[in-house]
Amino acid sequence: DREPIVAIDGPAGAGKSTVTRLVAEALGFLxxxxxxxxxxxxxxxxxxxxxxDDEPAIAECLESTTLTLRRTNSTPPLQVSIDNTDVTQAIRTPQVTANVSAVAKLSAVRQVLLKQQQQWGEKGGIVAEGRDIGTHVFPNAELKIFLTASAQERARRRLQDLAHQGETQIDLEQMEKEIQHRDYIDSTRKIAPLCKAPDAIELVTDGLSIEEVTQAILKLYARHC
Ligand code: C5P
Structure with a gap:
């Protein structure tokens, strides 16, 4: 007996973060x-x-590390800390983005995070975004959305995000390649790869505004939950 869970998965740059945040806000969910x-x-x-690729060393390091996510009332709505260091900004650099998929494919890493994610959702009332939410983290989610857009559209959105952070060195073609490379690693890994759950509803967001995508998901929520 718990509140509903909404799972939002999809490839890099599909607009998941903003939409997930807005849907959670509208529903009053985590x-x-x-x-x-x-x-x-x-x-x-x-x-x-x-x-x-040194999985034993990474596993050992994780044993003595505390990852904390804290809700804030500002943007971004989640503060991320490793032990006592606030890494909310540091995790958004191109260097982290370029290397995260290599770390995310390790079993030692996924095991630890899966547990922590499922704890967050214990009582439901949550909108969670990622790559394996509907397939592994919350396979019983009441509503599963698979958000996609063409690689070009996703590259354009990522560049816009980066431009807001003052990063203007990367061109569209390079960004498109990076996104496709990350999606390739994420969707071909052995454990919990990026893929659409059979019972997920696919939303192709090319040409749709954030507001339109958010409203579409809220409508689906009203119908399914
Ligand atoms: O969503 P975001 O682009 O911040 O995700 C960064 C990376 O984290 C992904 O490219 C993927 O390698 C990993 N990830 C994952 N499973 C999730 C969420 C993210 O493997 N549920």
Whole structure:
């Protein structure tokens, strides 16, 4: 007996973060960005200069590390900390983005984060976004959305995000390649790869505004939950 769970999955740059946050706000639900958790671990591995494929060393490091997600009333709505260091900004750098998929494919990493994510959803009343929410984290979610857009559209959105952060060095073609590379690693890994759950509803968001996508999901929620 719990409140409903909404799972939002999809490839990089499909607009999941903003939409998930708005849907959670509209429903008065918790917002969980699981990508931020994988990013935090990637940040830690880079910070400690552990080789990305040294799974035993990464596993050992995780045993003595506390990852904390705290709700805030500002933007971004989640504050991410590793032990006592606030990494909310640091996990958004191009360097973390370029390396996160290599860390996210490790079983030792996924096991730890899966547990923590499921704890967040214990009572329901949550909108969670990621790659494996509908397939592994919350397979019993009442509503599952698979958000996609063409690679070009997703690259354009990512560039816009980066431009807001003052990063203007990357061009569209390079961004498109990076996104496709990350999606490739995420969807071909052995454990919990990026894929649409059979019972997920696919929304193709090319040409749709954030507001339109949010409203579409809220309508589906009203119908399904
Ligand atoms: O959503 P975001 O782009 O922040 O995710 C960063 C990375 O974290 C993804 O490319 C993927 O490698 C990993 N991830 C994952 N499973 C999730 C969420 C994110 O493997 N549920």
């Amino acid at each position: 917002y969980l960005d699981t990508g931020a958790m994988y990013r935090a671990i990637a940040w830690l591995v880079l910070e400690k200069k552990i080789a990305l």
